[in-house]
Amino acid sequence: MSEQTPVSPPDGETTGEGEQTAETAAEADEGSTTRDSVSTGAESVVAALEQAGAETLFGVQGGAIMPVYDALYDSEELTHVTMAHEQGASHAADAYGIVSGKPGVCLATSGPGATNLVTGLADASMDSDPVIALTGQVPTNFVGNDAFQETDTVGVTQPVTKHSYFAADSDTVGTEVGEAFALAEEGRQGPTLVDLPKDVTQGETDEFPGEPETPDTYNPPNEAEPEAVDSAAAALAEAERPVILAGGGVIKAEASDELRQFATDYEIPVITTMPGIGSFPEDHELSLEWAGMHGTGYANMAITNTDCMLAIGTRFDDRLTGSVETFAPDAEVIHVDIDPAEISKNIEADYPLIGDAKQVLRQLDDAMPVAYEAMDTSPDEYAEWREQCQAWKDEYAMTYDMPEDEPLKPQYVVERFSELADDDAIVTTGVGQHQMWASQFWTFTEPRTWVSSHGLGTMGYGVPSAIGAKIAAPDQEVVCFDGDGSFLMTVQELSVAVREDLDITYVVLNNEAVGMVRQWQDGFYEGRRMASEYPWIPQFDMLAEAFGARGFRLEDPAEVDEIIEKARSYDGPAVVDAIIDPAENVYPMVPSGGDNGLFALNGDQLGDL
Amino acid sequence: MTQGMDGPHPDERMRPEGRRNSQGIRIDPEAEATHQPRKAVLSTLVNHEPGVLAEVSGLFSRRQFNIESLTVGATDDPEVARMTIVIEEPEPGVDQAKKQLEKLVPVISVEELEPEAVQRELVLVKVSGEKPDDVNAVADMYDGNVVDASPEAITVEITGSQQKIEAAVEAFDQFDVQEVVRTGAAAVERGADTLEDTRRKAETISETGETPQTATDD
Numbered sequence: 001m002s003e004q005t006p007v008s009p010p011d012g013e014t015t016g017e018g019e020q021t022a023e024t025a026a027e028a029d030e031g032s033t034t035r036d037s038v039s040t041g042a043e044s045v046v047a048a049l050e051q052a053g054a055e056t057l058f059g060v061q062g063g064a065i066m067p068v069y070d071a072l073y074d075s076e077e078l079t080h081v082t083m084a085h086e087q088g089a090s091h092a093a094d095a096y097g098i099v100s101g102k103p104g105v106c107l108a109t110s111g112p113g114a115t116n117l118v119t120g121l122a123d124a125s126m127d128s129d130p131v132i133a134l135t136g137q138v139p140t141n142f143v144g145n146d147a148f149q150e151t152d153t154v155g156v157t158q159p160v161t162k163h164s165y166f167a168a169d170s171d172t173v174g175t176e177v178g179e180a181f182a183l184a185e186e187g188r189q190g191p192t193l194v195d196l197p198k199d200v201t202q203g204e205t206d207e208f209p210g211e212p213e214t215p216d217t218y219n220p221p222n223e224a225e226p227e228a229v230d231s232a233a234a235a236l237a238e239a240e241r242p243v244i245l246a247g248g249g250v251i252k253a254e255a256s257d258e259l260r261q262f263a264t265d266y267e268i269p270v271i272t273t274m275p276g277i278g279s280f281p282e283d284h285e286l287s288l289e290w291a292g293m294h295g296t297g298y299a300n301m302a303i304t305n306t307d308c309m310l311a312i313g314t315r316f317d318d319r320l321t322g323s324v325e326t327f328a329p330d331a332e333v334i335h336v337d338i339d340p341a342e343i344s345k346n347i348e349a350d351y352p353l354i355g356d357a358k359q360v361l362r363q364l365d366d367a368m369p370v371a372y373e374a375m376d377t378s379p380d381e382y383a384e385w386r387e388q389c390q391a392w393k394d395e396y397a398m399t400y401d402m403p404e405d406e407p408l409k410p411q412y413v414v415e416r417f418s419e420l421a422d423d424d425a426i427v428t429t430g431v432g433q434h435q436m437w438a439s440q441f442w443t444f445t446e447p448r449t450w451v452s453s454h455g456l457g458t459m460g461y462g463v464p465s466a467i468g469a470k471i472a473a474p475d476q477e478v479v480c481f482d483g484d485g486s487f488l489m490t491v492q493e494l495s496v497a498v499r500e501d502l503d504i505t506y507v508v509l510n511n512e513a514v515g516m517v518r519q520w521q522d523g524f525y526e527g528r529r530m531a532s533e534y535p536w537i538p539q540f541d542m543l544a545e546a547f548g549a550r551g552f553r554l555e556d557p558a559e560v561d562e563i564i565e566k567a568r569s570y571d572g573p574a575v576v577d578a579i580i581d582p583a584e585n586v587y588p589m590v591p592s593g594g595d596n597g598l599f600a601l602n603g604d605q606l607g608d609l
Numbered sequence: 610m611t612q613g614m615d616g617p618h619p620d621e622r623m624r625p626e627g628r629r630n631s632q633g634i635r636i637d638p639e640a641e642a643t644h645q646p647r648k649a650v651l652s653t654l655v656n657h658e659p660g661v662l663a664e665v666s667g668l669f670s671r672r673q674f675n676i677e678s679l680t681v682g683a684t685d686d687p688e689v690a691r692m693t694i695v696i697e698e699p700e701p702g703v704d705q706a707k708k709q710l711e712k713l714v715p716v717i718s719v720e721e722l723e724p725e726a727v728q729r730e731l732v733l734v735k736v737s738g739e740k741p742d743d744v745n746a747v748a749d750m751y752d753g754n755v756v757d758a759s760p761e762a763i764t765v766e767i768t769g770s771q772q773k774i775e776a777a778v779e780a781f782d783q784f785d786v787q788e789v790v791r792t793g794a795a796a797v798e799r800g801a802d803t804l805e806d807t808r809r810k811a812e813t814i815s816e817t818g819e820t821p822q823t824a825t826d827d
Contacts, residue, residue: 154660158660158663158664159667159671163713163714166659166660217715217716217717218714301622301623316633324629324631324633325628327633329629329635330625330626331635332635339712340708340711341705341711341712343708344633344701344704345705347629348632348634348635350635395615395617396615397614397616399614399615400612400614401612584612585612587613587614588614597619597623597625599619601613601614601615602613602614603613604613605613605618605619
């Protein structure tokens, strides 16, 4: 233990005039109880979280994490939300991170607590969401002995985090937590973890953690190299059929405004990836919405036929590209990314621009007029291409059979809800057909309003993610579209929404099946529906009531508006069990590893591909 | 299976002429082109801390990089260890391996060494003790030393390039080889260049686009 004194002077002990005196006085006036000293490792962990600006923690108590919880008992700045299951804690923290832009924090005990967090960490890792996990661990002298509730948490989580720390010392544990916080937030965002042995959190220390800082070895780039920007701008100016492909990185970098500015200045059509939904308004005339396996036909036509793609903050996931051999085969690719390892990982970048999306878009915006002049071209040259994109929008319009009678069409439920909801309503989802309908038929216009599990495709993401989203943005409407299969995986978190009195509307698009699996079985496995049909599921409206939420059953298309409004106006968690047409499938569809230009518009075309 | 959307059939849609290969690289539509694997020697400085080897090796295994050898040892700085990693991958894989390594928090720097860098490996070969003179003679041919001998077994130590080690092990085959232990390659840049110089040179190239001349360039 060190004999170093706490960083901040004790109350009243101020020296002379100046800012420090004023600050101390202001704090005293507000009756602030900001912690300025610690006596245990656990208090140091809590102090580090407070210093980093954390507000809400999602977690589950347990033996090895108990010292940290005990230290939380006295924290005036941190609120803890007890979740029903650690997976729920990690998904809630993940959604909190997506909506607020600040890292979400989750806690769990050692062993099963820690392993239950892993799914959420893997999910955050795939989607570059900022999350910090704090896990209890058995005391250091038990580590490696297969002690009660011991797991090698660092070993288990290393592949799914930006970095996992094993805290070995009470004096440094607080600094490590601060470092984990900074690391989750800076550069390409992602999850980090600190494993906290019980003796380390119980141990005495008076080392007050410093400001959160990333390690010396971590130096994310900021601006792209000017020459590279100029070359990329020249390629765009010379192109005849340019598109912008905006990924989740645009939202993470807070670059949506710059994207709108850039796209409208030069009138370049914008396609988003699925995580990029909300980065560009879908009701804008330049928007082609999102591309990929279940993306719009027009986005996939444009992506296939473009000759120059400005891709920003996307990692070219296979659900987006289909076969890389047929992905944008004519296009010169300008790839903007803060992570150099994403450049040419899946799709070769002709013009790599390594840097922060917001900065690089500004750099490009400055370079474009010069490039047009040098090339003797202008955005007018793209007019024919813009008309072609508009023609595709008409040809491949997103439609479905309108329900006049039962059965109820899921697309209709989503579309009506989108009409009735607030403009800045946040949509979260589970994973499956319902997720695709929600993303296709809801009109997203703002960043951080689409919260979903993309890369990992985690069924069960819906119920807890809506909790995290609502806590991050209590003044915004939150609606969760879930499927019956996905809802059942984390339905216990409904108890948390009830306890916290969160005004969330859950809509279960109920087709008594894991519908996406069934769709694939019908399309690619000769209709052999092994283990995909769920005719034994509970009535979700009654289940909701059992949890203390309000439940609604929706079967009649004529009642859609009325029931949506009833659920919306209920002040607390409401569950709409929407019994949808079980025969309905998701289209368009690019078969896995297929050619984006050959999307199927219906089951017959799927069979032909 | 007839429900769905309207619009032209896949056969009637506009098609581009271009093509990419399986590595996502745009290629001449007429030609078949993929990068062939090549050998790369990556020299990596890492924080000398517990778990760093697991982190590096875990990265290589989960990303399916074809690793030939990985050696690790202390440097003159007690805080820093140096890993020499030999991989065989097509060009995009080599590049990706470097960039993924650089992302790891305990990794300080990653450099690919020139093909002519000094590469050495140590092998211990244990053979039957029946023909000590012959074993000695073969060991001499490869500048090896007998480090242990008994009537039953003789152990020889040889250091050298990978090719030399392979040739030596083959030569010892005649003596009823009982065990072979190889360390994998350790490597260092030729001349006065150090990892630090290599890194600075790479930075200069990326900043100015020019290769700086140094006294050790040949």
